[in-house]
Amino acid sequence: MSAPGRVWAIALNTYREAIRQKTLYVVAGFAAGIKLLAVALGEMSLHQEVRVVKDVSLGALSIFGVAVAAFVGGALLYKEIDKKTIFTVLAKPVHRHEFLLGKYVGLGLTLTTLFAALVALLTLALSLRGVTLDATLVKQILLSYSEVLVVAAIATFFSSWASPFAAGLFTVALFVVGRLVPDIVQVAKKVDNPVAQAALKAVARIAPDLHLYAISGGTVEGGKEVSIHATFVGWDYVATAAGYGLLWSAAALLLGILIFRRRDFV
Amino acid sequence: MSDSVIRFDRLTTHFRVKNLKELLARARQRAGLRVRAVTDLSFEVRRGEIMGFLGPNGAGKSTTIRTLMGLIHATSGAAYLMGEQVPARHARERVGFLPESPYFYDFLTATELCDLVGRLYGLDHATRKRRAGELLDRVGLGDARARRLRTFSKGMLQRAGLAQALMNDPDVVVLDEPMSGLDPIGRKEVRDLIISLRDAGKTVFFSTHILSDLELICDRVAIIVGGKLRDVGPLSRLLSPKSTHTESVLRARDPEGASALAGAAGWTDVVGARTRVVEDEAFITLPEGADVDAYLASAHSHRAAVVSVTPRKESLEDLFLREVESAGVKGAGDRA
Ligand SMILES: Nc1ncnc2c1ncn2[C@@H]1O[C@H](COP(=O)(O)OP(=O)(O)OP(=O)(O)O)[C@@H](O)[C@H]1O
Ligand SMILES: [Mg+2]
Secondary structure, X not given: XXXXXXXXXXXXXXXXXXXXXXXXXXXXXXXXXXXXXXXXHHHHOOOOHHHHHHHHHHHHHHHHHHHHHHHHHHOOOHHHHHOOHHHHHHOOOOOHHHHHHHHHHHHHHHHHHHHHHHHHHHHHHHHHOOOOOOHHHHHHHHHHHHHHHHHHHHXXXXXXXXXXXXXXXXXXXXXXXXXXXXXXXXXHHHOOOHXXXXXXXXXXXXXXXXXXXXXXXXXXXXXXXXXXXXXXXXXXXXXXXXXHHHHHHHHHHXXXXXXXXXXXXX | OOXXXXXXXXXXXXXXXXXXXXXXXXXXXOOOOEEEEEEEEEEEEEOOOXXXXXXXXXXXXXXXXXXXXXXXXXXXXXEEEOOEEOXXXXXXXXXXXXXXXXXXXXXXXXXXXXXHHHXXXXXXXXXXXXXXXXXXXXXXXXXXXXXXXXXXOHHHHHHHHHHHHOOOOOXXXXXXXXXXXXXXXXXXXXXXXXXXXXXXXXXXXXEEOOHHHHHOOXXXXXXXEOOEEEEEEEHHHHOOOOEEEEEEEEEEOOHHHHHHHHOHHHHHHHHOOEEEEEOOEXXXXXXXXXXXXXXXXXXXXXXXXXXXXXXXXXXXXXXHHHHHHHOXXXXXXXXX
């Protein structure tokens, strides 16, 4: 069989495992609950209801997506190694990089399903308020989706050598740093201590700039205010951010593969 | 193509000890900072044979097999699958593998497991479906095919493992303790399965520490103790064909004979026998090459009735013990 075929077989198996677990439904149910809460909050706030529904829903989408990516991703390889299910797969004519890629694609499929379910719910919640899914919302959803896939790749990298808990934690830490990259750059400009400045600059350079994906109400490009509720980024911005994510994911997976190839499974 | 299907060439696999406590303990015992699981192992498995891989617990069987299947990197030396050096990805297309105490994705059913494995081998849908059905019937899981593996017993998992190992209709089958966890009927079924694989022209390499599993079916045996190869060859050669000793039982014929029997330890000593007297019976062990005729004549003259005289041949058990003893390993040793 072709390499894509093997990667796909492993991906489908990973996906199947995820959707047969209860935890995913708990997370999805929780996120759905928050959306319902958002609708309820919208009822209460007089004129801002749509705004609240959008903000809270998109926030929930992003946070739960990242959480699932970090913790399901962090446990991605450990469980296979711990339970020795990996023996069955790696003793077949499968390259180790195919296995790792398959696991990542499977995680991606899981996250895609989660996103699809939550977006469907969001659409429903908005339609209750008489609002349809517009281009601005679609752009923000795509940005969140890209970000979650980057976080998943980072979690996969950490899971290639760390324990699930540590991998999840490292991923969340890197996510937080990534979101703060523009702030770190700002702080670096102000500090006097040259060592601290160099360190901050290095962090800002190494960490993925995840602030790219969280533009609602923030600043983008030269202090121009953008918001999901008014002016918003164009499609070219979305495409560039997605491309950046793709590169980052590829780099994280490549590093993961290099480590994973050297491992012994006993 | 050469006739060797699996070949180990001075294979050495040592493990780094990662646990600090363990490391300190090893330093104190001067045991070396690495676990020498397998050292300088060389032998081959030939096409079409059943080869047994025998060794006590911790001897390095699983480590050898995992290195062969590309799961562990060799420290030095090499292993070859059908002439291709490990990790032999292409050769693995024609190899089936059963890991030790296998554990599979427990959210899958037996059929789904076989299907997944079939996909990894690149089989089309129809072939996967047909083989999964056939193999699960063959290993006696026909009725459990639609059950989640989570609900399987140890023996059932072992059977599912055998089925998945044969999904690609392999030329070479590598099995790590295929009979463990099986009841006597299961053991016999696996033996029959292995023989039927050989009859179909396949090569089988399997590990065990159960001697009777080997004696009945193996063409050749490799013995590993303490990570080192002790012996390799056909069982008939490894087991010396001549008798090692002779066991005999005597009984007193009459009261007069009873006292003679009590002193049997004295008069059997002329042939170098060991004697144990229990009530009116004496159990005599004659060493290799002892004059059995002289012993019998002596027994006759001392009015002892000969109940039995049995020449004993070396069993695999004896061989095994001899190998473990000569390797200086005390019991099932993790002293590697
Ligand atoms: N990951 C590891 N780290 C350190 N030592 C190990 C590791 N795995 C195995 N060993 C050691 O290597 C030696 C060989 O182990 P192995 O599992 O190959 O034995 P085995 O012959 O398969 O035994 P059994 O019959 O019990 O299955 C043992 O001394 C074991 O303690
Ligand atoms: Mg073993």
